[in-house]
Amino acid sequence: MDAGRRARRRGIGMSALLAYDALAKLGLMLALLLGLGLLQWWRPARGDASGSRWRRNLGLIALSTLAARVLVPVTGAVAALWAAEAGIGLFNVWPVPSALAFGATLVAMDFAIYWQHRAFHHVPLLWRAHRVHHSDPGFDVSLGLRFHPFEIVPSAAFKLGVVLALGAPVAGVVVYELMLLGMSLFTHADLRLPARVESAVRKLLVTPDWHRVHHGIDRDEHDRNFGNILIVWDRLFGTAREQPRDGHEAMAIGLVGYSQPEGQGLWRLLRQPFLSRPPQEEKAEAPHA
Numbered sequence: 661m662d663a664g665r666r667a668r669r670r671g672i673g674m675s676a677l678l679a680y681d682a683l684a685k686l687g688l689m690l691a692l693l694l695g696l697g698l699l700q701w702w703r704p705a706r707g708d709a710s711g712s713r714w715r716r717n718l719g720l721i722a723l724s725t726l727a728a729r730v731l732v733p734v735t736g737a738v739a740a741l742w743a744a745e746a747g748i749g750l751f752n753v754w755p756v757p758s759a760l761a762f763g764a765t766l767v768a769m770d771f772a773i774y775w776q777h778r779a780f781h782h783v784p785l786l787w788r789a790h791r792v793h794h795s796d797p798g799f800d801v802s803l804g805l806r807f808h809p810f811e812i813v814p815s816a817a818f819k820l821g822v823v824l825a826l827g828a829p830v831a832g833v834v835v836y837e838l839m840l841l842g843m844s845l846f847t848h849a850d851l852r853l854p855a856r857v858e859s860a861v862r863k864l865l866v867t868p869d870w871h872r873v874h875h876g877i878d879r880d881e882h883d884r885n886f887g888n889i890l891i892v893w894d895r896l897f898g899t900a901r902e903q904p905r906d907g908h909e910a911m912a913i914g915l916v917g918y919s920q921p922e923g924q925g926l927w928r929l930l931r932q933p934f935l936s937r938p939p940q941e942e943k944a945e946a947p948h949a
Contacts, residue, residue, distance in 0.1 A: 677735075677737050677738055677741060677830070678735060678737075678738060681735050681737045681738075681834060681837075682735075684834070684838060685837070685838065685841055688838055688841055688842055689805075689841060689845070692801070692842060692845040692846070693801060693802070693845065696801040696845055696846065696849040696851070697709070697801055699849065699851060700800055700801060700849050700850040700851055703851070703852075704850045704851075705850050705851055705852040705868070705869075705872075705908060705909075706798075706799060706850055706908070706909060707850070708798030708799050708800045708850050708913070709798070709800035709801070709802070709850055710798070710800075712924075713796070713798055713800065713802055713803075714802045715926075716806075716924060716925065716926045716929065717796070717802040717803060717805055717806040718802060718805060719926045720792075720805070720806055720807070720808065720926060720929055720930070721805035721806065721807060723809060723930070724807050724808060724809040724811070724812040724813075725812065727809035727812065727813055728809070728812045728813050728816045731813050732813055732816040732817050732820070734820060736819050736820060736823045736828075736833040736834075736836075736837055737830050737833050737834050737837070739820045739823045739824055739833075740823050740827075740828050740829060740830040740832075740833045741830050743823065743824050743827050743828070744827070744829070744830070748824065748827060749823075749824055749825060749826050749827020749828065750825065750826050750827050751764075751765075751826060751827040751828065751829065752827035753827065758829065761828070761829050761832065762829055762831055762832045762835075763832075764826075764832075765826060765828040765829060765832030765833065765836060766832060766835065766836050766839070767890070768822070768826055768828075769819075769822055769823075769826075769828070769832075769833075769836045770836070770840075770887075770888060770889045770890050770893070771893060772818075772819075772822045773819075773840065773888050774886055774887055774888065774890075774893040774894075774897075776815065776818055777886040777888065778886050778899070780811065781882075781883060781886070786811075786814070788810075788932075788933040788934075789808045789810035789811040789814075789933045790808075790811050791915055791918060791932070791933075792806065792807070792808040792811070792929050792932050792933065793806050793807055793808070793811065794875060794882055794914065794915050794918075795914055795915045795918035795919050795923065795924075795929075795932065796875075796913070796914060796919070796924075797913055797914040797919040797920075797924075798850075798913055798914075799848065799850055799872055799875055799913050800848065800849065800850040801845050801846075801848055801849040801850065802848075803848040803875075804844040804845040804846075804847070804848035804849075805844070805845070806929075808929070808930070808932070808933060809930075810933050819837075839889055840888060840889065843865075843866065843888060843889045844888070846868065847866050847867065847868055847870070847871040847888075848868070848871065849868050850868070851868045852868070852869060852908070853867055853868070853869070862891060863891075864890065864891060864892075865889060865890065865891060866885075866887050866888065866889060866890070866891050869908060870885055870887075870891065871885060872904070872908060872911070872913075873885050873901050873902075873903065873904045873911075874886065875913050875914070876904050876905070876911050876912065876913065877911075877912040877913065877914050877915065877916060877919070878905060878912075880901070880905075881901060881904055881905070881911075882915075883899070884899050884900065884901035885899065885900065885901055886899050916938075917937075917938030918932065918938050923938070
């Protein structure tokens with residue numbers, strides 16, 4: 661086969677992978693939004709869901725996804741395919757059994773995303789973008805999609821770097837990204853698991869109650885519980901907090917100075933990272949450092 665034909669076939673393969681990856685994520689997102697949305701309407705933990713919240717949060721993720729596709733057009737799965745063909749990355753230089761590479765990819769990527777999350781809280785420039793996510797005064801499944809373009813774009817670029825460094829297998833990357841999307845929606849849902857189920861799940865995975873603490877208005881709450889899928893990272897690195905100070909029903913959600921209604925419109929959320937002061941006269945908390 662000549663070089664031109666190989667290049668064309670490679671291009672078709674990349675295009676198909678991009679299409680299937682996007683369809684899988686869209687299908688999972690819609691299914692979980694519907695399923696978890698109905699569950700939190702039927703048995704809400706706090707009753708935070710509202711139509712206006714969904715409209716602005718879904719509008720924000722639509723714009724953020726568009727920005728990411730324009731500025732970082734390569735997905736993690738495509739990067740993994742390219743790394744395999746180029747023979748770069750840990751698992752391509754030192755081959756291991758495929759099952760081991762798959763499992764190690766899931767754990768290593770979750771470990772990396774835990775530290776990325778911490779960086780978004782403690783690097784002032786990154787915090788400006790991430791505080792848009794934390795400024796929502798409520799906690800429901802749509803919050804799992806509330807991310808500013810200036811957060812989505814560097815997050816996507818960081819994830820590509822991790823994939824290339826690992827030489828991660830395509831299957832591992834696809835499965836991890838689907839798990840990350842699913843857990844982002846699940847852990848932000850306005851749900852309470854039965855106590856015995858909560859206790860059992862918390863031995864391994866993040867739950868809505870666990871992550872709700874991370875959205876508390878007190879800094880000692882929103883600087884805790886950074887894990888996305890596996891709960892072990894918070895326990896291992898000293899960032900775990902079991903319960904909010906005021907209990908789940910009474911705790912205040914959001915950020916001082918940024919969670920009032922006048923700061924919640926889509927346009928105001930888009931310009932929030934550029935503000936040195938909060939949208940109203942209230943004094944905001946000091947930037948993280």
